[in-house]
Amino acid sequence: MYIATKAFYLFVSIIVALVWGLTVNGIVRKIVARVHGRIGPPVWQPFIDIIKSNAKRSMIAHGVMFYFGPVFRFAGGLGTYVFIPAVFGSVVFENLSFSGDLLLVMYFIFFGQLGMALGAGEGGHPASAIAVGRGLAQMTAFELPFALSIISLATQYNTLSITDIVAAQQAGVMSWTVFTNPLATFAALFALLGMNMHSPFDIVIAPQEIPLGPPTEYQGSLLGMLHTNRGIFVSAKLILFMNLYFGGALNLPILMVKTFAIYMLSVVVGVAFPRFRADQSIRFFLGVPTVLGILALLIQ
Amino acid sequence: MKSTENKIIHPLENAGVPEDQRHLYCDASPRPYPALNKYVERFLNWARANSLWILGYGTGCGAIELRPLLTSRFDISQYGMNPRPTPRQSSVFIIGGYLSVKTLKRVIRSYEQMQNPKFVVGLGSCTVNGGMYWDSYNTVNRLDYYLPVDVYVAGCMPRPEAIIAGFEKLKSTIMAGQAEGANEYAERFDWYKSNQKKIIKDWDMPDYNW
Amino acid sequence: MNSLIKRLKMQFDVEEQTQRSNLSFINATALQLPALLTHLRDYEKYTQLIFLTAVDRIEDNQFQLTYMLADESSQNNIGVRVRIDRENAVMTSIAHLWHHARTYQQELREMFGIDFPGSPGVNDNFILEGWEEIPPMRRDFDTREYSEKTYFPRPGRSTTHPRTAMKAVDPDYPELPLMKGRVK
Numbered sequence: 001m002y003i004a005t006k007a008f009y010l011f012v013s014i015i016v017a018l019v020w021g022l023t024v025n026g027i028v029r030k031i032v033a034r035v036h037g038r039i040g041p042p043v044w045q046p047f048i049d050i051i052k053s054n055a056k057r058s059m060i061a062h063g064v065m066f067y068f069g070p071v072f073r074f075a076g077g078l079g080t081y082v083f084i085p086a087v088f089g090s091v092v093f094e095n096l097s098f099s100g101d102l103l104l105v106m107y108f109i110f111f112g113q114l115g116m117a118l119g120a121g122e123g124g125h126p127a128s129a130i131a132v133g134r135g136l137a138q139m140t141a142f143e144l145p146f147a148l149s150i151i152s153l154a155t156q157y158n159t160l161s162i163t164d165i166v167a168a169q170q171a172g173v174m175s176w177t178v179f180t181n182p183l184a185t186f187a188a189l190f191a192l193l194g195m196n197m198h199s200p201f202d203i204v205i206a207p208q209e210i211p212l213g214p215p216t217e218y219q220g221s222l223l224g225m226l227h228t229n230r231g232i233f234v235s236a237k238l239i240l241f242m243n244l245y246f247g248g249a250l251n252l253p254i255l256m257v258k259t260f261a262i263y264m265l266s267v268v269v270g271v272a273f274p275r276f277r278a279d280q281s282i283r284f285f286l287g288v289p290t291v292l293g294i295l296a297l298l299i300q
Numbered sequence: 301m302k303s304t305e306n307k308i309i310h311p312l313e314n315a316g317v318p319e320d321q322r323h324l325y326c327d328a329s330p331r332p333y334p335a336l337n338k339y340v341e342r343f344l345n346w347a348r349a350n351s352l353w354i355l356g357y358g359t360g361c362g363a364i365e366l367r368p369l370l371t372s373r374f375d376i377s378q379y380g381m382n383p384r385p386t387p388r389q390s391s392v393f394i395i396g397g398y399l400s401v402k403t404l405k406r407v408i409r410s411y412e413q414m415q416n417p418k419f420v421v422g423l424g425s426c427t428v429n430g431g432m433y434w435d436s437y438n439t440v441n442r443l444d445y446y447l448p449v450d451v452y453v454a455g456c457m458p459r460p461e462a463i464i465a466g467f468e469k470l471k472s473t474i475m476a477g478q479a480e481g482a483n484e485y486a487e488r489f490d491w492y493k494s495n496q497k498k499i500i501k502d503w504d505m506p507d508y509n510w
Numbered sequence: 511m512n513s514l515i516k517r518l519k520m521q522f523d524v525e526e527q528t529q530r531s532n533l534s535f536i537n538a539t540a541l542q543l544p545a546l547l548t549h550l551r552d553y554e555k556y557t558q559l560i561f562l563t564a565v566d567r568i569e570d571n572q573f574q575l576t577y578m579l580a581d582e583s584s585q586n587n588i589g590v591r592v593r594i595d596r597e598n599a600v601m602t603s604i605a606h607l608w609h610h611a612r613t614y615q616q617e618l619r620e621m622f623g624i625d626f627p628g629s630p631g632v633n634d635n636f637i638l639e640g641w642e643e644i645p646p647m648r649r650d651f652d653t654r655e656y657s658e659k660t661y662f663p664r665p666g667r668s669t670t671h672p673r674t675a676m677k678a679v680d681p682d683y684p685e686l687p688l689m690k691g692r693v694k
Contacts, residue, residue: 029377038375045380051347052391057333057416057482060388060510211385219388219415402639429664435654437646438638441661499660502640 009092010082014232016093016252017081017239021231022046024238024260028267035271046227053224062122062217069119070218070225076112077233080105086239087255088166088248099161105240106150109195112229113139116214123217131213134278135204141285142194142201148293149188153244155300156181162240166248176247183296185245189265190289194281195237196263198270203278238262316503325506332483333416341477348391348417349474350380352467355390355414357407360397362423365457374460379467387413392470393447397457398426398433399440405500411447412509416482419450419470423463428452445495448481511586514554522546535576535589543592544602547577551607556581556588559607562614564622566649571596573624577604594624603629621647 026043033040061067083101087093113135120128156177157165169175178185194201204213215226238259242249246262249255276284311327335341356366369376370383384390387410399407411420422443425431430441443449450473453466473479485492489508497503511534515526524536524546538546550556556579565574570593577590594601603626605612613636615626620636623645644651657663676683 033375033377037372039378040375041377041380041382045351048347048351048380051344052351053389055344055347055417058330059415060413212389215389216386217388223389400637402637405639429667430657430661434663434667435657437643437651437653437656439657439661441657441663445662495662500640501642502635 010095013086013093013095014078014081017086017235018228018231020256020259021233021235022050024234024263025231027260028263031267032271046231050224050227053219053227054221056220059220059222060217062124065118065122066217067119067222069116069122069214070222070229072115072119073112074225074229074232076108076110076115077229077236079108079111080240081232081236083108084236084240084243085163085166086249087252088163088170088243088250090251093252094163097161097163099159099164101162102150102154102160102165105162106147109237109240110139110143112233120214120217123214125216127210127212128214128216130210131204131206131216134206135214137278138194138201138203138281138285141282142191142289145187145285145289145293146191146195148290148297149184149191150244152181152184152187152293152296152300153177155297156184162243166243169247173247177245181296181300183292183299187289187293187296188241188245190285190292192237192241192262193266193269194285196234196266196270198266200269200273200276201281202270202275203281206275234263235259312507314506317506326508326510327506328510329489329508330412330482330486330510332486335477335480342475345475345477349471352379352381352392352419352470353384353390354381354392354394355384355387355410356394356396357403357410358396359403360395360399360424360426362426362457363394363396365423365460365463366394366396369460369463374464376464376467379464379471381467387411388415390414391418393418393420395420395422395427395443395447397424398431399443400438401440401499401501402438404440404446404496405505408446408496408500409505409509414482417474417479418482419474419479420447420481421463421466421470422449422452423458423466425454425456428454431456440499446492448484448492450479450481511588514586514588517554518546518549521549532584532586533589534587535591537591537593540592540594540601543577543590544604544607546590547579547604547607550579550588550590554581555583556586558582559604559611560587562604562611562618564618564624564647566596566622566647567593568596568649573599573622575601575618575624599624601626603627603632605629621645623648 023043025046026041029045030040030043082096083105085094085097117132117136120132153165154160157168159165169177173179197204206213215223218226239255241262242255242258246258249258312329314322314325314327317325336344356363358366368374391414393411393414395407411418422428426433426439427443427449430436430439433439434441440446451466451470453463455462458466470479493507511528511531515528515534515536518524518536519526522538522542522545524538526534526536528534558580560578560580563576565576567574572593573596575592575594577592578587579590580587592601599622601624603611603615605615612630612632615629616632616634616636618624619626619632620638620641626632638646643656646653673683
């Protein structure tokens with residue numbers, strides 16, 4: 001009975017995360033379009049795109065790993081989300097959080113990209129291979145400030161449980177990590193810019209130079225799965241950052257406001273800057289963000 | 301749409317490919333995919349019509365009118381349309397103007413790589429009847445002899461407003477369930493292929509480039 | 511420009527035909543051409559080959575090749591015209607003088623059937639792929655007939671000349687040429 005209830009709650013939680021993630025994506029597309037002086041697609045466009053992708057009748061496959069690529073990516077997004085307690089103190093949205101979930105989540109964040117690299121490699125498109133190389137290099141680069149920041153946090157709160165970290169920030173706004181450990185927060189926010197792959201760090205997708213990068217060969221329901229994952233993964237990343245650095249959320253509306261605000265950082269940076277070259281992006285992450293991360297670690 | 305469930309699909313010869321490489325290519329001709337249940341299909345057609353992903357083929361002069369469509373002036377993303385750089389993910393193939401024999405070959409390759417519900421929009425008079433190049437030694441006169449065309453937008457060049465109107469027409473065709481160009485291409489595959497091969501003399505690619 | 515022509519006439523058997531102060535054409539024979547072009551390029555600073563094109567002089571049973579050279583410092587252009595036989599259309603390649611001439615020669619090979627032995631890639635496809643008729647830019651090639659035979663012309667096509675169409679709605683529409691500032 002307990003397992004059934006838990007599974008049901010988890011299901012609800014995932015659906016909410018998915019819908020919210022896709023909606024945020026839709027809103028962001030609208031905002032970016034407005035900045036460009038366009039009207040922009042409707043907010044629900046990501047949902048239609050997913051339905052339409054799944055409505056493709058024929059499909060081309062390039063081998064077993066080609067199928068596994070999106071599956072791994074989706075599993076990465078899902079795995080990231082289900083181990084993060086989304087709403088502090090909520091039974092439905094606590095998900096599968098446990099005492100060491102922070103480490104597992106960090107692993108899952110990068111799991112999807114690895115799977116995608118294998119799948120895209122099997123697709124055989126040269127642009128995919130270039131993009132995979134860029135993606136893994138960039139991922140390694142922004143993983144460094146992010147990991148340093150997480151270690152700093154773990155030292156600060158003396159725990160690896162996200163729930164405990166959120167609990168420690170409930171004493172008011174001034175107890176949020178962004179105020180108690182600003183160096184770690186900024187290092188991680190730089191890493192978030194890379195994770196969200198908005199400009200100037202969109203060297204993986206880079207539509208104008210390597211058409212779409214890894215998913216170039218993907219179509220139909222596999223592409224639909226990648227798009228679905230984009231919704232969940234965005235939610236998961238934003239909720240993780242909200243939990244770690246911005247005091248978590250006590251209910252869904254606060255969660256929405258906070259995650260949206262965190263995402264706006266990526267969007268503002270994204271519409272203001274053109275794209276880095278691959279080497280520039282990697283140098284950037286190994287520069288200021290890493291120094292911030294090391295300082296945060298030293299201060300603790 | 302006629303039902304052709306019992307149509308015998310014979311393996312393709314791939315005579316244009318060198319014999320030692322022939323085993324690398326697929327020799328199955330395309331097959332038509334039947335529509336699903338009426339109500340499901342209606343819903344899916346709504347989604348297809350509202351999420352048209354464009355593959356632009358812009359070597360003709362008509363493609364110059366696609367730029368204002370994609371950018372701020374006549375932003376078509378508000379209609380749920382999006383340029384896609386890869387044929388695998390696109391559903392609308394826009395032929396931007398005249399086609400020569402050389403470009404038609406590439407167009408066919410790209411078209412066959414697109415996945416089943418796929419639509420073709422021919423821009424400009426050149427795709428309708430050859431336009432001002434109708435008596436040229438190298439300009440294809442009627443696009444619909446080589447690819448199933450859903451919507452023609454006549455004009456030389458059609459204004460972006462006309463292209464948007466063409467897309468609206470395409471949308472209503474899709475929602476009515478009549479934009480089955482991909483199935484038609486599969487059903488009349490031999491006819492299309494013979495037309496294509498009649499003008500593409502050095503056919504050095506597989507017969508069906510899925 | 512004039513002094514250049516004089517100097518050339520001392521060394522080569524050429525006829526000149528000046529069109530503008532900075533544009534001259536000289537007629538040369540096919541045998542002289544490589545020497546003439548090398549001379550122009552190396553001694554007279556005409557270092558740029560602007561284009562190489564052909565005209566089908568079917569009445570004389572000849573092709574006329576035009577090599578247009580430019581001197582960037584003085585902004586002068588000189589065109590070298592060469593007539594070659596139409597039946598046995600072979601011309602010396604100049605790809606060793608200007609590397610990009612190979613593209614022009616490849617195009618002329620395809621469009622006019624003029625061969626340039628030794629030009630790199632001259633027999634490769636340029637625009638036409640798998641062309642089986644006579645080269646399409648030759649004037650005895652009937653492009654309209656070929657198009658109607660090959661490209662499934664759409665029936666019902668009608669062509670209207672602008673002048674006849676305008677005449678129908680406006681009797682005052684002028685005969686050739688259209689006058690400027692016409693007031694009705």
